Amino acid sequence: MALVVQKYGGTSxxxxxxxxxxxxRVAGARAVGDQLVVVVSAMGDATDSLLDLARQVSNHPPxxxxxxxxxxxxxxxxxxxxxxxxxxxxxxxxxxxxxxGIWTDASHRRAxxxxxxxxxxxxxxxxxxxxxxxxxxxxxxxxxxxxxxxGGSDTTAVALAxxxxxxxxxxxxxxxxxFTADPRxxxxxxxxxxxxxxxxxxxxxxxxxxxxxxxxxxxxxxQLQILVASSFSQAPGTCIHGGGAMEVRNKVRGIxxxxxxxxxxxxxxxxxxxxxxxxFEPLARADVSVDTIVQNASVENIxxxxxxxxxxxxxxxxxxxxxxxxxxGARELLSDxxxxxxxxxxxxxxxxxxxxxRMFRVLAQKGINIQLITTSEIRIxxxxxxxxxxxxxxVLHHAFELEKAGD
Amino acid sequence: MALVVQKYGGTSxxxxxxxxxxxxRVAGARAVGDQLVVVVSAMGDATDSLLDLARQVSNHPPxxxxxxxxxxxxxxxxxxxxxxxxxxxxxxxxxxxxxxGIWTDASHRRAxxxxxxxxxxxxxxxxxxxxxxxxxxxxxxxxxxxxxxxGGSDTTAVALAxxxxxxxxxxxxxxxxxFTADPRxxxxxxxxxxxxxxxxxxxxxxxxxxxxxxxxxxxxxxQLQILVASSFSQAPGTCIHGGGAMEVRNKVRGIxxxxxxxxxxxxxxxxxxxxxxxxFEPLARADVSVDTIVQNASVENIxxxxxxxxxxxxxxxxxxxxxxxxxxGARELLSDxxxxxxxxxxxxxxxxxxxxxRMFRVLAQKGINIQLITTSEIRIxxxxxxxxxxxxxxVLHHAFELEKAGD
Numbered sequence: 039m040a041l042v043v044q045k046y047g048g049t050s051x052x053x054x055x056x057x058x059x060x061x062x063r064v065a066g067a068r069a070v071g072d073q074l075v076v077v078v079s080a081m082g083d084a085t086d087s088l089l090d091l092a093r094q095v096s097n098h099p100p101x102x103x104x105x106x107x108x109x110x111x112x113x114x115x116x117x118x119x120x121x122x123x124x125x126x127x128x129x130x131x132x133x134x135x136x137x138x139g140i141w142t143d144a145s146h147r148r149a150x151x152x153x154x155x156x157x158x159x160x161x162x163x164x165x166x167x168x169x170x171x172x173x174x175x176x177x178x179x180x181x182x183x184x185x186x187x188x189g190g191s192d193t194t195a196v197a198l199a200x201x202x203x204x205x206x207x208x209x210x211x212x213x214x215x216x217f218t219a220d221p222r223x224x225x226x227x228x229x230x231x232x233x234x235x236x237x238x239x240x241x242x243x244x245x246x247x248x249x250x251x252x253x254x255x256x257x258x259x260x261q262l263q264i265l266v267a268s269s270f271s272q273a274p275g276t277c278i279h280g281g282g283a284m285e286v287r288n289k290v291r292g293i294x295x296x297x298x299x300x301x302x303x304x305x306x307x308x309x310x311x312x313x314x315x316x317x318f319e320p321l322a323r324a325d326v327s328v329d330t331i332v333q334n335a336s337v338e339n340i341x342x343x344x345x346x347x348x349x350x351x352x353x354x355x356x357x358x359x360x361x362x363x364x365x366x367g368a369r370e371l372l373s374d375x376x377x378x379x380x381x382x383x384x385x386x387x388x389x390x391x392x393x394x395x396r397m398f399r400v401l402a403q404k405g406i407n408i409q410l411i412t413t414s415e416i417r418i419x420x421x422x423x424x425x426x427x428x429x430x431x432x433v434l435h436h437a438f439e440l441e442k443a444g445d
Numbered sequence: 446m447a448l449v450v451q452k453y454g455g456t457s458x459x460x461x462x463x464x465x466x467x468x469x470r471v472a473g474a475r476a477v478g479d480q481l482v483v484v485v486s487a488m489g490d491a492t493d494s495l496l497d498l499a500r501q502v503s504n505h506p507p508x509x510x511x512x513x514x515x516x517x518x519x520x521x522x523x524x525x526x527x528x529x530x531x532x533x534x535x536x537x538x539x540x541x542x543x544x545x546g547i548w549t550d551a552s553h554r555r556a557x558x559x560x561x562x563x564x565x566x567x568x569x570x571x572x573x574x575x576x577x578x579x580x581x582x583x584x585x586x587x588x589x590x591x592x593x594x595x596g597g598s599d600t601t602a603v604a605l606a607x608x609x610x611x612x613x614x615x616x617x618x619x620x621x622x623x624f625t626a627d628p629r630x631x632x633x634x635x636x637x638x639x640x641x642x643x644x645x646x647x648x649x650x651x652x653x654x655x656x657x658x659x660x661x662x663x664x665x666x667x668q669l670q671i672l673v674a675s676s677f678s679q680a681p682g683t684c685i686h687g688g689g690a691m692e693v694r695n696k697v698r699g700i701x702x703x704x705x706x707x708x709x710x711x712x713x714x715x716x717x718x719x720x721x722x723x724x725f726e727p728l729a730r731a732d733v734s735v736d737t738i739v740q741n742a743s744v745e746n747i748x749x750x751x752x753x754x755x756x757x758x759x760x761x762x763x764x765x766x767x768x769x770x771x772x773x774g775a776r777e778l779l780s781d782x783x784x785x786x787x788x789x790x791x792x793x794x795x796x797x798x799x800x801x802x803r804m805f806r807v808l809a810q811k812g813i814n815i816q817l818i819t820t821s822e823i824r825i826x827x828x829x830x831x832x833x834x835x836x837x838x839x840v841l842h843h844a845f846e847l848e849k850a851g852d
Contacts, residue, residue: 054501088521094461096528103531106539107524110517114495117514121503124510132513137588181544 041163041204042067045077045173045195049212050269051115052082060210060269061122064168068128073163075202077173077195078119080111101146105175105185109135112172112191120170130168133158135175135183139201140194142176142184149176149184151193154201171198189250196253200260207262209249210269215276216241216248218440219293223431226441232277233291240383240417241294254278290393290438291384293431294417297424299329299377300352301409302345304359306369309341316366317343320358326351330379330412330421340369344410346421349375377409378427381419382434394418400437406430448570448611449474452484452580452602456619457676458522459489467676468529470617471575475535480570482609484580484602485526487518508553512582512592516542519579519598527577537575540565542582542590546608547601549583549591556583556591558600561608578605596657603660607667614669616656617676622683623648623655625847626700630838633848639684640698647790647824648701661685697800697845698791700838701824704831706736706784707759708816709752711766713776716748723773724750727765733758737786737819737826747776751817753828756782784816785834788826789841801825807844813837 044064051057060078068074080088088107092099099107116132123130139155162169173191176184186193192209199207213221215229216238235258239251249266257264257278267275307313314333321328331345347355352375363371387393397418401408406429410421422430435441451471458464467485475481487495495514499506506514523539530537546562569576580598583591593600599616606614620628622636623645640648642665646658656673664671664685674682714720721740728735738752754762759782770778794800804825808815813836817828829837842848 054498057502091461091521091525092528095464095525096532098532099528100531100538103524103527103539106541107521110520113513113517114498117510118498118502120510121499121506124507125503125505131507132510134513134590183541 040071040206041073041075041202042206042208043075043077043195043199043202043204044208044210045191046079046119046269047191047209047211048079048082048085050210051078051119054118057081057115057118058122061119061126061128063210063269064119065123065126065128068168074168075159075163075198075204076119076168076170077191077198078112078115078170079173079191080108081115081118084111084114102182105146105149106183108185109172109175109183112174116170116172120168123168123170128168129166130170131162132170132172133162134172134177135194136177136181138169138171138198140171140176140197142178142186144178144180144182144184146182146184148187149178151176151186151197154197156198156201159198159202189252192250192253193256196256196260196262196264199262200256204262206265207257208265208267209253210267211248212268212270213248213266214268214271214273215266216278216292218291219431219435220295223295223428224293224435227435228441229273230276230291231274232279234385235278235280236416237291237383237385238278240381240414241292249278289384290382290387290440292382292440293434293438294379294381294383295427295431296379297427298348298350299346299379299421299424300349300375301373301377301421302347302352302355302359303372304343304363304366304368305372306340307343308367309339313341313343313366316362317359318345320362321347321355324354324358326355326358330410330419332410332412346377346379346410374409376424377421378424378430379419379421380427380430380434381417382438383417385416387416387418396437397434400433401430404429404433447478447613448480448482448609449613449615450482450484450602450606450609450611451615451617452598453486453526453676454598454616454618455486455489455492457617458485458526461525464488464522464525465529467617468526468533468535470676471526471537472530472533472535475575481575482566482570482605482611483526483575483577484598484605485519485522485577486580486598487515488522488525491518491521509589512553512556513590515592516579516582516590519581523577523579527575530575530577535575536573537577538569539577539579540569541579542601543584543588545576545578545605547578547583547604549585549593551585551587551589551591553589553591555594556585558583558593558604561604563605563608566605566609596659599657599660600663603663603667603669603671606669607663611669613672614664615672615674616660617674618655619675619677620655621675621678621680622673623685623699625698626838626842627702630702630835631700631842634842635848636680637683637698638681639686641792642685642687643823644698644790644792645685647788647821648699656685696791697789697794697847699789699847700841700845701786701788701790702834702838703786704834705755705757706753706786706828706831707756707782708780708784708828709754709759709762709766710779711750711770711773711775712779713747714750715774716746720748720750720773723769724766725752727769728762731761731765733762733765737817737828739817739819753784753786753817781816783831784828785831785837786826786828787834787837787841788824789845790824792823794823794825803844804841807840808837811836811840
C-alpha cells in the first residue's frame with residue numbers, strides 16, 4: 039500500500055462541482071489501496087477576493103494580518119473537500135497547516151518550512167482516514183500563522199511527501215504536464231513523459247506556471263518523484279525526477295521563453311575591478327532581482343555591462359544606476375523594455391557540439407536578431423525582440439524535432 | 446486606565462465601510478485610554494454563505510469539519526478589523542480563538558468554554574496593542590477547532606471579560622439596547638437604562654435577539670456588568686448587572702413575547718405518580734426542549750397535563766407521546782400550533798399583589814382569551830392566540846406605563 043501525497047490547485051477546486059470531481063478522484067485512488075494525503079489550494083479566485091477585501095480596508099495591511107486572512111482560503115477548500123469525501127463514504131478529515139505540523143520561520147508572506155512534524159498525519163492515516171491539508175500555510179513556534187508565498191501549496195505537498203517518506207508526490211493542475219514548449223505558442227508542443235529536476239528548473243517562467251521552482255528544488259533535495267498531471271483528464275502527465283534516463287541526456291528537451299524582460303546596458307565603462315559590484319550592490323539593497331548578466335570582453339580597457347530585470351523593476355533600476363553612474367565614468371546608459379528570452383533546455387547540451395550553433399542559425403534564417411546570449415550546463419538562452427518570441431519558439435521547437443515523441 | 450472588552454456583531458461589520466466605522470469607534474475608545482479587547486462576529490451573511498457552500502457539498506457534513514469551516518468567517522473579520530485599526534494609527538493585532546487561549550470541550554458546533562488562558566492577550570495589551578479576537582470559536586486540548594453554537598460571539602466576549610477581570614463588557618449590535626417591549630410591535634417601547642440578569646433572562650426570545658441568554662448567565666456568574674448598545678449611534682444603551690437598584694424592584698420592567706409556541710395537552714389522565722415522567726422522559730431522550738408545563742389540579746383523580754414546545758418540534762413530540770399514550774390511560778391528545786406567549790417581567794413582581802390581576806384584566810378587556818398561565822418569581826406569562834400577540838403586547842405596555850421613562 040503506497041503512501042501518496044496529492045495536490046490540487048485552485049482551478050481544480052474552483053466551484054462545488056469541480057471540488058466534488060476531485061473528491062471522486064481521491065476516493066478512487068483510495069479505493070485501490072493507496073494511503074493518501076491531499077493538499078489543496080484555495081478555491082478559484084478566493085485568494086484574490088481576500089486580497090481585494092484587505093486592499094479596501096488598508097493601504098498597508100500588516101503582513102502578519104495578511105497571513106491570518108489568506109490562510110482561511112485554503113482552510114475553506116480543505117474542509118469542503120473533507121466533507122465531500124465523507125459524503126462518498128471515504129473517511130477523511132481536514133487539517134490546517136498548524137494541525138498538520140508544518141512549522142515555519144516567522145517571515146510572513148514568504149515563510150520557509152523548518153520542519154514537518156508528521157505525528158498527527160500518521161495518526162489519522164493509521165485510523166484509515168484520508169487527510170486533507172490546507173496548502174500554502176504553516177505556523178511558527180509562537181503559534182503565529184504564516185503563508186509560504188509563491189508556489190506555497192506546491193511546496194506544502196512536496197514538503198509533506200518528504201516528511202512522510204511518501205513514495206510519490208502528485209501535483210494536479212489544469213495542464214496535462216510539462217510541455218516541450220508553451221502550447222499557446224506552439225500547437226505541436228506535447229507533454230513530456232519525464233524530465234529531470236535541473237531541466238525543469240531551467241524551463242524558468244514557463245515551467246514555473248506548471249510547478250513552482252521552489253517545489254522542484256525541494257523535490258530535488260529529497261530525490262522525490264513528482265508527477266505533474268491534469269485534474270481534468272486521465273492523461274499520464276510528466277514525471278519529474280533525478281535519475282534522467284541515459285538515452286534522454288544530451289538532447290534538447292524543451293523550449294522555454296519569458297516575455298517579462300527589460301535590458302539595461304552601462305556602456306563604455308573603463309574596465310577596472312569593482313565595476314560590477316558598484317552596479318549590482320545598490321540594486322540588491324533595493325531588492326531588485328537581476329537575471330541575466332553579461333559583461334563583454336574589454337576592448338582597449340573599455341567594456342559594456344549588460345543585464346536584464348523584470349519590466350516592473352526597470353524604472354527603479356535606472357534611477358538607482360543613474361546615482362552611481364558618475365563614479366563609474368561610463369559613456370552612456372541604455373535600456374530596452376521590449377525584449378524576451380528564449381531558451382533551449384536539455385541535460386548536458388552545452389557539452390554537445392552543434393546545439394548552440396543550430397539555435398543561432400535557425401533564428402538567423404528567420405531574421406531574428408539576437409541581442410544577448412548566455413548559457414548554462416543545460417540551457418542556451420538568447421535575448422530577442424519580444425514581437426519575435428512566438429516565431430522563435432515555434433521554429434526552435436520544429437528544428438529540434440520536439441513534436442516527435444521520443445522520451 | 447480601564448480594561449474593556451467590546452463585541453461587535455455581524456451587522457456591525459457587514460461590509461468594508463461598516464467595518465471601518467467600527468475601527469473608528471474602537472480607536473476612539475483607545476484614544477481616551479482604555480485597554481481594549483475587541484471580539485467580532487463574521488461579516489454580515491458570511492456564515493450563511495459558508496453554510497450554503499457546505500450544504501452544496503454534503504448532506505451530512507461532519508460537525509468537526511463544519512467547525513473548521515465556520516471558524517474562518519470570524520478570522521476574516523478579525524484580521525480586517527486589525528488592519529483597519531493599524532491604518533488609523535492604532536496598533537492592533539487579531540487572534541484566533543486558539544491564539545486567544547479559549548479552550549473548550551470537544552462538543553463540535555456547541556462547545557463550552559472550559560478556561561480562558563489570558564497569557565497571550567495580556568502580553569499583547571502590555572505591548573500597547575488592541576487585541577481583536579475572532580468570536581464564536583475555541584480550541585480543544587487536542588488542537589481541534591470548535592465553535593460555540595448560538596450566542597457564540599457574545600459568550601466569547603463575556604468569557605474574555607471574566608477571564609481578564611475586565612471592568613466592563615460592551616456588546617455592540619444593531620439595536621439601541623434592551624427595550625421595554627419589541628419596538629416592531631410597540632412603537633412607544635423605549636430602551637431601558639439598566640436591567641438585572643434575571644429580568645434579562647426572562648425577556649426570553651425577545652431579549653435573546655439582543656444578547657444570548659448563555660452570555661447573560663455567564664455575566665451573572667461572574668457578576669460582570671454588560672452594556673448592550675448600538676454600534677450605529679451614540680445612544681447610551683442598556684446596562685445589564687446584578688445589583689438592581691432598590692427603586693426599580695417590584696415593578697414591571699418589560700413585556701416579552703414569543704410566537705414560536707405549540708401546545709400539547711394529554712387530557713383525562715388518571716392521576717397517579719409517574720405520569721409526568723412517562724411523558725417527559727421520552728421527549729428528553731429525543732432532545733425535544735419542553736417549555737411551559739402546567740398540570741391542572743386533579744378533579745376526581747382525572748387530570749390534564751399541558752405543555753408547550755417549539756413549533757418545529759410539534760409533530761415529532763406528538764409521535765413520541767402517541768407511543769406512550771396507551772400506558773397512561775389518557776382520554777385524548779390535543780394540540781394547537783397557533784399560539785404565542787406574552788409575559789410581564791420585573792424583579793419581585795410575583796410578590797407584589799395586583800400585577801397579575803391587572804395583566805389578566807387588561808387582556809380580558811380586549812377580548813383576548815388566556816389559554817394557560819404560568820408564573821415565576823419575576824415573570825407572569827399567558828399563552829394566547831398568536832394573532833392577538835401584537836395587540837396584547839401593546840395594551841400591556843400601555844397598562845404598565847412602560848412608555849414613561851422611569852428607570
